[in-house]
Amino acid sequence: MEEKAKGEEKKVGVIETWLRKHRLLFNGATRHPLILSIRDGSINIASFKSWLAQDYLFVRAFVPFVASVLIKAWKESDESGDMEVILGGVASLEDEISWFKREASKWGISLSEVVPQQANKKYCGLLESLMSPDVEYSVAITAFWAIEAVYQESFAHCIGEGSKTPEELKGTCERWGNEAFAKYCLSLQNIAERRLQKASDEELKKAEAMFLNVLEYEVDFWNMSRGNV
Ligand SMILES: Cc1ncc(CNC=O)c(N)n1
Incomplete structure (x- = not known):
């Protein structure tokens, strides 16, 4: 174990470095026009409904992906605590799927x-490719963290200071923008960071490329609903 003397500077982490290096891309995914239109209240409800319907399908595909990360954690992790964090993620997806069903019926979506x-198909295809046992835990947990972090950052922005988010969309923003979800994302980030600290250069390259992949796919996902703006 590395013990840091009090007051000693903490080394900048791998993820922190990526976030600095790719700030514009990260902001592109978390400050997308659709999110900005929720925050300023100008959102077209048809766009929101289209996003909701598509995201329900995405989340259904996300469940087996998260389960596959759980399997990797069980096989490869050096820390037993990882499993509890990921298992918590799987469990909360059950509630999330129920929420999508309630929300859809509220908006008259079948x-x-x-x-x-x-x-959406492309993104679900990426999730499926990450389920392969050939994909390292470090790469899969990086993708998992990035996927969750984009939603957390995006929706937290919609309930932050000065937001004009319409009342009927606040529940959606709270779902991913709340404090507990932020903490969960931080737990995932810590797991990913720990694995990246121990990763080979080749693995680090793959994980960084995967992070960028996720950002790109998230932007494409938001863009789907823009046909209705
Ligand atoms: C496209 C996309 N990205 C991330 C999330 C957040 N994870 C689970 O809900 C999501 N629902 N949809």
Whole structure:
């Protein structure tokens, strides 16, 4: 164990370095026009409904992905605490799926009739490729953290100081923008960071590329709903 003397500067982490280096791309994913339109109240409800319907399908595909990360943690992790964090993530997705169903019925969306759009299919395909046992835990947990962090940062922005988010959308923003979800994202970041500290250069390169991949796919995902703006 490395013990740091009191007052000693903490080394800048891998993820912190990426966030600095790729700030513009990260902001592109977390300050997308759709999110900005929720925050300033100008959102077209058709866009919101389209996002909701597509995201329900995404979350269904996200469950087996998270389960696959759980398997990797069980096999590869050096810390038993990882499993509890990821298992908590799996468990909360059950509640999330129920929430999507309630929310859809509130908005008059029939979820059984939703057809996945291209960007959604592509993103679900990425999740599926990450489920392969050949993908390292470090790469998969990085993707997992990034996917959650984008939603956390995006929706927290919609309930932050000075937001004019319409009342009927506040529940959605709270779902990913709340403090507990922020803490959960930080737990994931800490796990990812710990693994990245121990990763080979090749693995680090793969994980960074995956982080950028996620940002790009998140932007494409938001863009799907912009046809209705
Ligand atoms: C496209 C996308 N990215 C991230 C999330 C957040 N994770 C689980 O809910 C989500 N729902 N959808």
